[in-house]
Amino acid sequence: MSVLPRQLALALDHAESYAREDFLSGPCNEAALRIIDSWPDWPASAIALIGPEGAGKTHLAMVWAEAAGARVVAAHALGHGDLPAALATGALVVEDAATDIDDRVLFHLINLAREEKASLLLTARTPPVTWNVAVPDLRSRLRAMPLVTLEMPDDAMLRAVIVKLAADRQLALDESVVAYLSTRIERSFAAARAAVIALDREALRQRRAPTRVLATELFRDSG
Numbered sequence: 377m378s379v380l381p382r383q384l385a386l387a388l389d390h391a392e393s394y395a396r397e398d399f400l401s402g403p404c405n406e407a408a409l410r411i412i413d414s415w416p417d418w419p420a421s422a423i424a425l426i427g428p429e430g431a432g433k434t435h436l437a438m439v440w441a442e443a444a445g446a447r448v449v450a451a452h453a454l455g456h457g458d459l460p461a462a463l464a465t466g467a468l469v470v471e472d473a474a475t476d477i478d479d480r481v482l483f484h485l486i487n488l489a490r491e492e493k494a495s496l497l498l499t500a501r502t503p504p505v506t507w508n509v510a511v512p513d514l515r516s517r518l519r520a521m522p523l524v525t526l527e528m529p530d531d532a533m534l535r536a537v538i539v540k541l542a543a544d545r546q547l548a549l550d551e552s553v554v555a556y557l558s559t560r561i562e563r564s565f566a567a568a569r570a571a572v573i574a575l576d577r578e579a580l581r582q583r584r585a586p587t588r589v590l591a592t593e594l595f596r597d598s599g
Contacts, residue, residue, distance in 0.1 A: 396442070399439060405427075405432055412439055423497055423498070424521050425498065429566040430568070437471065449468065451476050452472070456484065503523055505518060547586055553586060557572075575591055
């Protein structure tokens with residue numbers, strides 16, 4: 377009788393809030409946040425937002441999309457025929473722009489954004505100059521593209537991220553649990569996300585509170 381509730385609990389999705397007021401600002405992301413907040417006074421029609429997995433690229437992109445009325449599209453979903461419609465609102469976010477996008481599509485998108493005086497935000501894990509592109513004119517466009525980088529979090533930011541991710545999952549963690557987790561995982565947003573998910577799932581599986589004792593059982597061999 378206990379199997380079904382456990383499976384249902386583990387299968388629940390927990391939506392993160394991408395509201396501007398829920399973005400955690402600090403030294404690791406303040407430059408990127410300034411650029412996002414400075415729109416439409418950008419230094420170019422297209423800007424690259426770079427950072428490691430889980431660093432907040434999507435959150436910042438969603439903040440900008442809300443402010444600019446931008447559409448949001450995954451890079452792999454863009455084709456030549458889609459470009460005018462994609463830029464119809466005058467602003468567009470392209471997620472994961474370093475992968476799965478045709479060189480010519482990206483080249484024409486950047487040119488079209490300039491011609492239409494539209495704004496383009498490209499997110500990726502690596503700088504545009506490192507992207508594997510074959511079109512020479514696209515390489516020159518990417519070299520000239522302004523970029524802002526999200527850095528790895530400091531200790532204070534890592535603890536704040538753990539608290540936010542837990543709150544998104546309606547998981548109440550006391551300070552001792554947050555402090556313990558922050559010292560047992562690598563200093564990255566992705567590691568914080570994985571740790572909170574693991575703790576939440578284990579608490580549900582065992583029907584226990586997410587205490588320091590449970591966290592110790594889960595992460596005693598990490599760090």
